[in-house]
Amino acid sequence: MRKGYEERYLIMILSSVMNQKTTPEPMRQLDWEKMFRLADFHHVAHVVHYGILGLNEIIPQSIRRRFFEKYLEAVYRTDRLRKAEKQLRSLMEKEKINCFFVDYAENVKSYPIEEMCCQEYIEIGSDKKGTGLIANKLRIRDFVEKPLEDEGFLYYRIPGIKVFFYNYNIFLSRPMRKFYKNLLGTIPRKEGFKHVREMGPNDQYLFYMCRLTDSYAKGEISLNQMINFWFFYKRYAEEFSWKYIYDRLKKLKIEAFAEKMEYLVLRWFGTGAGVGAEFAEVYDAMESYILSKGEEGREISSQYLPLIKTVADCYARNRRAEEFKRLLEWAFPDRGYMETIYPELEKASALLPLFWMFRLGRYGLRICYHKLWETYLLKPISNLQQRFSQLPIIKDIIIKLAASQEEDENIETSEAEETDIGDSEQDKDDDKETAEILK
Structure with a gap:
């Protein structure tokens, strides 16, 4: 203070x-x-x-x-x-x-x-x-x-x-x-x-x-x-x-x-x-x-x-009242917004509460579907992959693969460098021949 x-x-x-x-x-x-x-x-x-x-x-x-x-x-x-x-x-x-x-x-x-x-x-x-x-x-x-x-x-x-x-x-x-x-x-x-x-x-x-x-x-x-x-x-x-x-x-x-x-x-x-x-x-x-x-x-x-x-x-x-008000506005939007999603409401405005329930039901099903997908499929697969990768044999294979990949990259790099050197020497010879012709 x-x-x-x-x-x-x-x-x-x-x-x-x-x-x-x-x-x-x-x-x-x-x-x-x-x-x-x-x-x-x-x-x-x-x-x-x-x-x-x-x-x-x-x-x-x-x-x-x-x-x-x-x-x-x-x-x-x-x-x-x-x-x-x-x-x-x-x-x-x-x-x-x-x-x-x-x-x-x-x-x-x-x-x-x-x-x-x-x-x-x-x-x-x-x-x-x-x-x-x-x-x-x-x-x-x-x-x-x-x-x-x-x-x-x-x-x-x-x-x-x-x-x-x-x-x-x-x-x-x-x-x-x-x-x-x-x-x-x-x-x-x-x-x-x-x-x-x-x-x-x-x-x-x-x-x-x-x-x-x-x-x-x-x-x-x-x-x-x-x-x-x-x-x-x-x-x-x-x-x-x-x-x-x-x-x-x-x-x-x-x-x-x-x-x-x-x-x-x-x-x-x-x-x-x-x-x-x-x-x-x-x-x-x-x-x-x-x-x-x-x-x-x-x-x-x-x-x-x-x-x-x-x-x-x-x-x-x-603040709690404002949050609740925003939740109500999201759950029960006005008629104009609902008509853009459900054109049928233009002719049957009395069915607006029914379409509110239908919209909320769709959101509920979508949330349940994603929850089930994550809980019963994605999460078990992720856990299985984690456990499988921690096995000693698998660890050795991963290490060897990483080492061989690094070796291959080194070989490719050295070959590329040799090629660059050869090309530069060839360019020098070509420059000498050109100079002699000009003389």
């Missing part, structure tokens, strides 16, 4: 930028191609651009340009998302969709520089009915869906406006789903709205922590999520009701993990407090897990977050 120097230096750059300090010079030569890939992988390349501006380190111009391009994307994104969020909030109110926004306009204000904001899309939470309505309204407005593995919907529209919306299925654990449903029904309505709701600092803290925990368990957590949480935490820390938050975290069964996650965020981006030897391995494992997005540090992390094991079990069940 050793982190490379590039990973450690990336955290150092991000911490320096967020605390508005000068980035320290690297202690050794960096692989800047790897640095960019890592920063882009965690959606923080635009923040790193600020940190490398004053570095004396020799950075390839192509890499600087790529960081700068990410910074420009963030510059244009900020104003576009702020305006689009305002329009979408009015649209949700007009369509009477019960929902809440993870307020982009307010989150931007938490950053020292607006363009540093790591939230890349407008985020809307609703119920199942609401997500269907939101999808229809976005399609009408020329948004296109981008498929996601996660339980949510991401729609985008050129130039660079993304909307991510979801219902309670965004969370894997039952306590988090219950929390989400209660949240959607109990948080107050935003001022001036009847259907759009607004989370207070306490509920927003709990929601952020649930998102971080769920993403961590799925191995999808990114540094941009942690940076968003850090700036929110920094802005509202004095307003939190810690008793309320801690009681809710206990009901969500994530109080121990939430404490460690909060401490890790403070360690990276805040005070940089040290950690005792007894917890050093834990935080090292958590860092490796986050930077590798779940590839490393899984075993120790699962001790403090049992949800990781639940996720692994769910993925295993999903």
Whole structure:
């Protein structure tokens, strides 16, 4: 679980930028191609651009340009998302969709520089009915869906406006789903709205922590999520009701993990407090897990977050379900495919189940035939040949045959060499005669 120097230096750059300090010079030569890939992988390349501006380190111009391009994307994104969020909030109110926004306009204000904001899309939470309505309204407005593995919907529209919306299925654990449903029904309505709701600092803290925990368990957590949480935490820390938050975290069964996650965020981006030897391995494992997005540090992390094991079990069940689905599709193909094999089906489509059975019977007979052929004919013959070749007399014959064959090959080779020599001497004599004639 050793982190490379590039990973450690990336955290150092991000911490320096967020605390508005000068980035320290690297202690050794960096692989800047790897640095960019890592920063882009965690959606923080635009923040790193600020940190490398004053570095004396020799950075390839192509890499600087790529960081700068990410910074420009963030510059244009900020104003576009702020305006689009305002329009979408009015649209949700007009369509009477019960929902809440993870307020982009307010989150931007938490950053020292607006363009540093790591939230890349407008985020809307609703119920199942609401997500269907939101999808229809976005399609009408020329948004296109981008498929996601996660339980949510991401729609985008050129130039660079993304909307991510979801219902309670965004969370894997039952306590988090219950929390989400209660949240959607109990948080107050935003001022001036009847259907759009607004989370207070306490509920927003709990929601952020649930998102971080769920993403961590799925191995999808990114540094941009942690940076968003850090700036929110920094802005509202004095307003939190810690008793309320801690009681809710206990009901969500994530109080121990939430404490460690909060401490890790403070360690990276805040005070940089040290950690005792007894917890050093834990935080090292958590860092490796986050930077590798779940590839490393899984075993120790699962001790403090049992949800990781639940996720692994769910993925295993999903894989088994997919394999079973593929088996069914192979065993019972659609009518069009069956008609290419059995043209008779074109006139008698009702007989499709019968032809399925007939096809499976043919495959079964073919498999049995090959099994019988291998078991009762090919295998015995192979065993007999092996035993027969191991007899002493047969071994001697094989050795003698091999020796005589080698002898014959040697004789043929020597004869060929003599022939080549004779031909070359004859060629020399012919050349001499030709030369004399010419004279």
